Amino acid sequence: MNSFTYESPKSLQEATSLLSQQSGVIRPLVGGSDLIDQLRTNRKQADLVMDIKSIPETTSMEFDANGALHLGSAVSCADTYANPTVRSQFTAIAESCELIGSIQIQNRASAGGNVCNSSPSADTIPALLVHDAIAVIASAKGLREIALNEFFTGPGKNVLETGEFLVKLVIPNPSANSASHYLRFIPREEMDIAVAGAASFVTVDSSGTCLQARIALAAVAPTPIRAYEAEKVLTGKIITEDLIDEAGVTAAASAKPISDVRGSADYRKQLVKVLTKRTLQKCLRTLK
Amino acid sequence: MSSDLKITYSRKGMSSVTKDQIELNINGESYEVLVQPWWTLLEVLRDEIHLTGTKEGCSNGNCGACSVLLDGKAIDACLTLAVEAVGHKVTTVEGLAKNGKLDPLQEKFVEWGALQCGFCTPGFLISARGLLDQNPKPTEKEIRLALAGNLCRCTGYDKIVKAVLDTSGQPIESTYNPSQND
Ligand SMILES: Cc1cc2nc3c(=O)[nH]c(=O)nc-3n(C[C@H](O)[C@H](O)[C@H](O)COP(=O)(O)OP(=O)(O)OC[C@H]3O[C@@H](n4cnc5c(N)ncnc54)[C@H](O)[C@@H]3O)c2cc1C
Numbered sequence A: 001m002n003s004f005t006y007e008s009p010k011s012l013q014e015a016t017s018l019l020s021q022q023s024g025v026i027r028p029l030v031g032g033s034d035l036i037d038q039l040r041t042n043r044k045q046a047d048l049v050m051d052i053k054s055i056p057e058t059t060s061m062e063f064d065a066n067g068a069l070h071l072g073s074a075v076s077c078a079d080t081y082a083n084p085t086v087r088s089q090f091t092a093i094a095e096s097c098e099l100i101g102s103i104q105i106q107n108r109a110s111a112g113g114n115v116c117n118s119s120p121s122a123d124t125i126p127a128l129l130v131h132d133a134i135a136v137i138a139s140a141k142g143l144r145e146i147a148l149n150e151f152f153t154g155p156g157k158n159v160l161e162t163g164e165f166l167v168k169l170v171i172p173n174p175s176a177n178s179a180s181h182y183l184r185f186i187p188r189e190e191m192d193i194a195v196a197g198a199a200s201f202v203t204v205d206s207s208g209t210c211l212q213a214r215i216a217l218a219a220v221a222p223t224p225i226r227a228y229e230a231e232k233v234l235t236g237k238i239i240t241e242d243l244i245d246e247a248g249v250t251a252a253a254s255a256k257p258i259s260d261v262r263g264s265a266d267y268r269k270q271l272v273k274v275l276t277k278r279t280l281q282k283c284l285r286t287l288k
Numbered sequence B: 001m002s003s004d005l006k007i008t009y010s011r012k013g014m015s016s017v018t019k020d021q022i023e024l025n026i027n028g029e030s031y032e033v034l035v036q037p038w039w040t041l042l043e044v045l046r047d048e049i050h051l052t053g054t055k056e057g058c059s060n061g062n063c064g065a066c067s068v069l070l071d072g073k074a075i076d077a078c079l080t081l082a083v084e085a086v087g088h089k090v091t092t093v094e095g096l097a098k099n100g101k102l103d104p105l106q107e108k109f110v111e112w113g114a115l116q117c118g119f120c121t122p123g124f125l126i127s128a129r130g131l132l133d134q135n136p137k138p139t140e141k142e143i144r145l146a147l148a149g150n151l152c153r154c155t156g157y158d159k160i161v162k163a164v165l166d167t168s169g170q171p172i173e174s175t176y177n178p179s180q181n182d
């Protein structure tokens, strides 16, 4: 591996002052499951690797008075999906963390790293998007917040600027009668990258009318995307099998996939249709 | 080696000036090592401390041959910098046997013949130990999931899974048993 220096700041302030003083490329490190291999194979360079696993704000996972989940950017996938409240209230997020890599990877890797690596196929991102997550970003100037929806700008690219890093993701408490699920398709059972992925979030009222629906897709566009048109198909209506079919078809129409070794564009669209339908059906079963 | 013995290693031909002196806790022993910040835990275990039980297969997180326990949890040492392990307890395959007695898991691997070339075995033992410490009675499905990050080119996995089930004291629904196993 090329040489770099290593720092492990103990506070947000220490981290942001490092980021503002240092010249050269500074790369935050959590699980290293993307970063270490990227550095080793020269796909990325670093002058300083800044380990953020000793900062209280990045390592904590808490629920605030409103029940919102504050997921520190250095919390491991394993710790995230082991939390019973995350499993029951933020199900799609738990499910996506449980799909990443192996146990060895999950014990180190974070949803925060998954988000900052910003791969179009990243599994946690659609789940976080349907949960309306907000990214809290720190720099020497202080904190800023941005909807995760506006975070991604291209494959491997995001809005983080030099001197900034992700502190945590804040995920609002879902209203009563909500459910969410994430599914992806891979040819193997484990340890593979999504050919396509879909997350759905549904809130219904006591009569079963859909108050809110959010659908997000992985690996079918330059960034993870929301399928707004498909969401509109469901909102305000009683969700029937026919409506779910229509939402699947509409989601597939909003996908802009490429053809590559993992699958053709047409195949990916088919997958989006099926995965969207299945996540919606799963949400309805959870809500019963 | 007694646990208060500290040994300093440095790589020949490299100036130690730019290196950091770190203390690693490995298998209950304390080691002071001179490392470059970009050296992985795998490199330091093998090349500096000469604990070569931990293997290098892919070096990118896919094969699990480099698995070690960090504070009891299985991780890939090839994706972890040595400096990240400071302040944590590292267990390698050399640390599984206690006082010259094999870990029950190792006994069962031998009994079941859960290995052929053996290259993957340290990694499997580590991830299986990590699983059993957290979940002493895993189902076969849970075992296969916990071992999904370890590749084996020889055994076809079946005997490995059975060895782990057997270690946990659970019945093995099987058409063959260890004694018929050659
Ligand atoms: C064998 C294997 C299997 C995998 N399987 C999957 C899979 O199934 N699904 C999937 O989506 N991914 C998978 N991945 C990719 C990877 O594990 C995930 O993207 C993981 O979530 C990355 O998290 P990390 O904590 O390891 O990130 P790191 O590698 O530590 O960081 C990733 C990138 O984000 C930057 N970064 C990290 N944290 C911050 C921060 N707080 N602020 C700013 N920048 C930051 C780093 O500098 C780096 O560029 C796999 C990787 C491997 C090696």
Ligand code: FES
Binding pocket: B055, B056, B057, B058, B059, B060, B061, B062, B063, B064, B065, B066, B067, B076, B077, B078, B079
């Ligand atoms: S060598 Fe680390 S996972 Fe293969």
Ligand code: FES
Binding pocket: B114, B115, B116, B117, B118, B119, B120, B121, B151, B152, B153, B154, B155
């Ligand atoms: S025994 Fe040869 S790789 Fe597993």
